[in-house]
Amino acid sequence: MENRGLQALESGVIQKDLCTSCGACLSLCPYLQSWQGRLVKLDNCDLAEGRCFANCPRTQVNLETIYQEVFGQRYLNIELGLFKQVKMTRASSPGIRKKSQTSGIVSALMEFALREEFIHGAVLTHRTAEHLPRGRVIRRPDEILSCAGSSYVAGPTLQALNQGPWEDTERIGVVGTPCQVLAMRKMGVSPLKKTSLMDRVTLIVGLFCTWALTYEPFMKYLKNRVNGARIRKLDITPPPERLLKVITDDDHTWNVPLDEIRPFIRTTCGICLDMTSELSDLSVGTVEGIQGWNTVITRSNLGEEILSRAEAAGIVESQPLPEENLKHLKEASLLKKQRALLTLKERGELEDGYIILSHELIGRILSKAKEAGS
């Protein structure tokens, strides 16, 4: 039988530099660890099947099948995936907005979900003083803001989900990137799941993502770039600026052109088809050209319900997303899909790579993207 355990994960993902550092394989066994943002294999495991392999967002998954499993529907909307509404939103609280990356919408929604007991615990991404991301379990609404912000670096958030520990009756909400969302959906349908952990993950908030950086070389570069000063915050400005703004402890802002940091983009991001976390209950991203607001896409009933109740409660403010922005969003999302498919084709992995798509779907994405691009 073909190996579907750590051996296969190593040869098919780790050695090919396709690890997304999502954390779905961590804290399941003693053989894998995340160290300085890198997945390290400490020892060999000879099991024929393992959760590390099954959970990995870069081991084989049939997109259409998993769509059926999650939403009970076919994968038809090739631009943004299934959605109910797309809005422009922000947190009502200026306090939350100030501490957050963009508009504070994720913090506000997760705080609301905890307070209203949609969930009892949230798995969020915390960053160390050295900006190394790692998962953190939050149970008190007032702890949410400790995880606000982003360092644009991939981190093993889902390790915290695996690690828990969780009470049997707890409902869990997770905020993650598209690869982390995909990993969770795979965990949910895996025949190897040992506990009902994923049955208790009731809310998945997905983030928009075009790529993530590899921690060690990126931070090393950045440290040199800012002459060794202590980095407080990182912020990427949307086009046309395309800058990474690095704010250091001495309140100095360093403008680093994005092209300088592109070499640190993870290889695996090049084969990712998902910009908008299409398998989440609700996904959140920036709005190009309009500062201080986020795009929110609601996808499931629960996602829709939380947003509307948060709006009703005055926790978040919403506006319709301007048509032009929606058009851009769809184009960008499609372009990511197209780029990924072409990369997979170049790698000879279009047919037998990690993602299985019908020829029809591949054809539609490639031709539609071409149309949008023109």
Next chain:
Amino acid sequence: MSVLSQESPGKKTLFMGNEAIARGAIEAGVQVCAAYPGNPSSEIIGSLSQVAGELGLYVEWSVNEKVALEVAAAASFAGLRGLTAMKQNGLNVASDFLFNLNLTGSKGGLVVVVCDDPSALSSTNEEDSRPYAKMCDLPLLEPSTVQEAKEMTRWAFDLSEELGLPCLIRSVTRLSHARGNAELGRLPKNRPTPYFDTSCPIVPQPVMVTHKGLHEKIKICQDRFEESAFNFYLGTEKPELLVVTCGVGWMYTLEALADMGVENRAGILKLGTTWPLPESFLTQHLKKASRILFIEEVDPFLENNIKEFCAERAAELGAKIFLGKASGNLPDIGEINPDIVTRAIQQVFEVPYEPRSSQYVQEAAEAVSLFAPIRELGFCAGCPHRATYWSLKNALIMDGRDGIVLGDIGCYTIGVRPAGFEQVKTCHAMGSGAGLANGFGQLERFGLNQPVLTVCGDSTFYHAAIPALVNARYNRSNFLMLILDNSATAMTGFQPHPGTGRTAMGLEAPVVDIEALCKALGVRVQVKDPFDVQDTTETLYDLLQDREGIKVLILKQECALVRVKRLKVLYKVHVDQERCIGQACGCNRRCTRIFKCPGLAWDPVTGKAQIDEAICTGCGVCADICPQSAILKETI
């Protein structure tokens, strides 16, 4: 009462070969004995240390073989009799001194016993030490039996004193560790008082004069050997084959000839004094046959020297057919045994004789496999080295730069093998890990990106690593040295060393503090407990990130066997059978498949791990390794 100190002349007593050597030295009136332990020589000084107090001897474990030889030589220079013993590698260490000592000569009887380890049963190399005797023109004796081991040692002191030269004795594992009867001689009554005559400096200069003098002394030695009872011939006047043998070859030859029933066809020329050659004695016997078979262990030492001699005396001795290692009658590596000797003689006589079935080895291997599991060379249960290599493995993986671990000689050499997670990548001489690290640590300038590490045991540190560390500091090399301080010379049998606070004679000694010594060199030093694998791993990782200069991490934890001998068990350990998930995803037998301490056992019936209480030494490390926290340790 020890067989070494019994005063019963004429009594036949059972000795181990090494004890017989020690007894011979005692009967000869030895007063100073020094050595660095090394198999198969360790029991010589080990047994002497047991009777040192009773017999009024001075016995020490020295830090290395060169110092040991110098200690024994000092006794000789002051008119006393001195003995040193070492394994074959030890003579390499001591040889620098030896190659001056031959020129200066000695006064009181000075005997250097070298126990070779053919087949490298407990060595890193296979080396025949006998060519040293030829190289530095010193007398060489090779005992064949336990009785001879005792007698030759006693005589070697007289010979040494008469010639004014140290005398070498070569033993091998199968003599040193064999047991046999030897007849006791008298214990000495009077012992000289040491005095060094300062009017006669002992220096090799003028070298041309002392070198010439050495050649004259060895000529006198040759004369003595002509008369030696340790050389004799056994056989008819016109044998079809002359077997020339020495050492353990003598007994094997006797056995082989008797087994084949060809005693009357072959003569045996048994030599006990193998350098310089007793030329007249040889000439007399080499005439007896034209076919000569050499039976000796490891190198063709006698074979080549006698061939050379026969060439010189060709006119007198005539043409000979030489059989031995060069002809392929005997293997040119490894130990010999009666089977090998039998086959060699059988080839000559073409007698149809099988010492044992040609299928024997295969059949024996198959039979053994039915009862005994395959066993890797491993660390003992609870060995701190396993924990050290575990942490080292993990730290190096986390570091991700493919660090190079340079090792050398000690129990920790097993770091090369799966038991040490195959972390160690080189092994040569004592202290060579640190020496090689000096060199590797200079290669970054040429683009070497791999971190450089070396592992070194405490005894090896004192033996040969200190100069390498001084060199590293001085020349600004860059590496991490792990001193695996288990407070024991464990591999050779727990002899005390400068870190143990005890001498060979059981007296209290000041502890030479490794940490203070390293700190005095001005290098970064940390001390950790290897049983705390988390802390050790993190410390190792941090030290690996320090890219400048020499870092020393002392991993201090007593050897498990020493600890158990003191009945000191740290924890009582057991496996919670409910929590253990065995081979399932999430563990897959991490304890018995990866960590593999022999104190852990896998029960294939229940599919759970267990503790083998008979051998667990209670270090508790496995409790920290278990991902399920199913291994529980309770403080005793």
